[in-house]
Amino acid sequence: MSSDLLLITLDSCDAQLVAEWADAGELPTFRQLFATCQRREVINAPGFFGGTVWPSFATGLSPAGHGRFCALQASRGAYDSCKFGSSDIAGRQFWERLSDAGRRVAVIDVPMSRPSPRLNGIQLVDFLSHDGFFHPPIATPPDLYDEIASMFGPGGRDTCDEQWSELDSAEGAAAFTDHLLQRARIKGRLCEHYLRREHWHLFIASLNESHCVGHQFWHLHDATHPRHRRDVAAASGDPLLILYRALDEQIAALLDAAGSGAGVMVWLTHGMGSAINDYTVVLDEILCRLDTATGQRASGAFRNMKSSWYRLPGELRQMRAARALKKAVIPALRQSLLIPQRRSRRFFAIPADTSTGAVRINCIGREEAGLVARGAEYRAVLADIAAALAEIVDPRTGVPAVLATHFPRDLYAGPHLDALPDLLVEWNHDHRFTALQSPRLGVLPIPELIGRSGEHRNRGLLLDRANDGSALPLPVEGLASLICGRLGLSAAQIEA
Numbered sequence: 001m002s003s004d005l006l007l008i009t010l011d012s013c014d015a016q017l018v019a020e021w022a023d024a025g026e027l028p029t030f031r032q033l034f035a036t037c038q039r040r041e042v043i044n045a046p047g048f049f050g051g052t053v054w055p056s057f058a059t060g061l062s063p064a065g066h067g068r069f070c071a072l073q074a075s076r077g078a079y080d081s082c083k084f085g086s087s088d089i090a091g092r093q094f095w096e097r098l099s100d101a102g103r104r105v106a107v108i109d110v111p112m113s114r115p116s117p118r119l120n121g122i123q124l125v126d127f128l129s130h131d132g133f134f135h136p137p138i139a140t141p142p143d144l145y146d147e148i149a150s151m152f153g154p155g156g157r158d159t160c161d162e163q164w165s166e167l168d169s170a171e172g173a174a175a176f177t178d179h180l181l182q183r184a185r186i187k188g189r190l191c192e193h194y195l196r197r198e199h200w201h202l203f204i205a206s207l208n209e210s211h212c213v214g215h216q217f218w219h220l221h222d223a224t225h226p227r228h229r230r231d232v233a234a235a236s237g238d239p240l241l242i243l244y245r246a247l248d249e250q251i252a253a254l255l256d257a258a259g260s261g262a263g264v265m266v267w268l269t270h271g272m273g274s275a276i277n278d279y280t281v282v283l284d285e286i287l288c289r290l291d292t293a294t295g296q297r298a299s300g301a302f303r304n305m306k307s308s309w310y311r312l313p314g315e316l317r318q319m320r321a322a323r324a325l326k327k328a329v330i331p332a333l334r335q336s337l338l339i340p341q342r343r344s345r346r347f348f349a350i351p352a353d354t355s356t357g358a359v360r361i362n363c364i365g366r367e368e369a370g371l372v373a374r375g376a377e378y379r380a381v382l383a384d385i386a387a388a389l390a391e392i393v394d395p396r397t398g399v400p401a402v403l404a405t406h407f408p409r410d411l412y413a414g415p416h417l418d419a420l421p422d423l424l425v426e427w428n429h430d431h432r433f434t435a436l437q438s439p440r441l442g443v444l445p446i447p448e449l450i451g452r453s454g455e456h457r458n459r460g461l462l463l464d465r466a467n468d469g470s471a472l473p474l475p476v477e478g479l480a481s482l483i484c485g486r487l488g489l490s491a492a493q494i495e496a
């Protein structure tokens with residue numbers, strides 16, 4: 001049965017790679033889509049990358065509106081972060097507005113979404129998504145999950161970040177690629193089944209394995225990655241290309257199921273590139289060294305733990321036991337972001353998506369023990385940190401470690417602005433650093449990233465079969481009103 005609008009979302013599927021492979025004839029469906037659809041660049045929140053994309057899509061709000069940027073966040077004024085789940089995301093999901101307006105909707109596996117209990121339609125949450133919140137998956141109506149499980153299996157938690165210890169061998173790579181292909185195919189069949197079952201005003205099919213394959217397998221795709229091994233890559237092939245080809249086939253099947261009269265949007269959410277160094281380990285140390293006013297230094301158990309990690313020889317750090325150890329300490333490392341005594345520091349690192357760095361200023365009137373006055377002093381501290389970060393280079397080559405810094409307070413307005421970092425750091429993920437250096441820092445060794453070999457890049461793309469003549473870049477939070485408007489909702493209904 002034909003649908004009004006089919007939106008296929010491809011989580012972290014890299015638009016640049018897709019365009020190259022489509023041109024080269026590897027992805028025939030994409031090639032067709034590129035030839036027939038309007039292309040619009042989708043702009044994700046600068047400096048935030050992965051942490052805000054999905055909440056901004058679902059709610060139509062900027063990060064200051066929905067308040068979510070990371071899996072661990074501190075409440076206003078606090079120094080310690082705790083889990084930030086999908087129920088903590090503020091704002092209404094746009095498919096609920098469509099449902100209220102009488103539209104029939106299907107929302108299949110949109111990452112980081114919340115279950116919408118009263119929906120004119122169906123919803124599936126965290127069936128097969130990267131890094132989901134709900135285990136087991138949740139559906140609307142609730143008995144839909146039993147029906148799905150009986151036909152397509154139970155779905156299940158993504159374990160891509162736990163399986164990486166086997167991914168440097170051809171066998172391990174092949175097994176994990178097969179696992180991802182299987183998940184992708186199940187999702188494709190499931191979406192096709194429900195798409196054909198009835199007429200939908202909006203059907204959202206989220207295909208999510210492009211996220212896992214990019215994080216885990218960039219080193220087999222990219223021959224310049226330090227972990228690339230030609231023998232393994234020759235045996236395994238390029239897992240990204242293998243998976244992207246499978247997605248291309250599924251898109252073709254979904255386009256067919258939606259009917260030739262259906263509106264079609266294909267959204268490649270945010271990109272992927274290489275990841276080489278573990279910046280999360282050094283940012284707070286950098287900030288400590290810059291904070292000459294309070295002269296804090298990390299001390300005690302934490303410093304010992306971190307320096308022992310540095311002292312492990314490379315081969316040992318690659319061993320499974322050492323990786324397991326690192327994995328066990330990573331949550332603690334990232335949660336406390338390394339250096340305690342945050343109350344007595346003027347600024348410090350806070351947890352962020354691994355692709356980015358986040359800094360909080362200890363503000364008077366906001367933090368419990370604030371030290372920096374809002375206004376001129378706050379601006380001066382921010383400018384000073386940004387200038388110091390811009391000076392950091394690789395001592396061997398002079399290549400800069402920081403590509404850009406962003407101040408969310410200059411970019412957004414909204415009720416949750418104070419929950420966001422005060423400064424975001426866009427790291428250089430393309431160059432291999434062994435140390436960082438600047439006049440104010442001295443030399444600071446930086447460890448390689450263990451585990452993931454791919455990290456996000458801030459590029460998104462919308463392919464839209466309806467050519468409305470608007471080729472202007474679209475902020476990600478504009479997708480909700482674009483879709484609602486396409487389905488006939490008035491501005492008042494979209495805002496409601």
Ligand SMILES: [Zn+2]
Binds near residue numbers: 012050211215456
């Ligand atoms: Zn990611």
Ligand SMILES: [Zn+2]
Binds near residue numbers: 129130158159160212
């Ligand atoms: Zn994953």
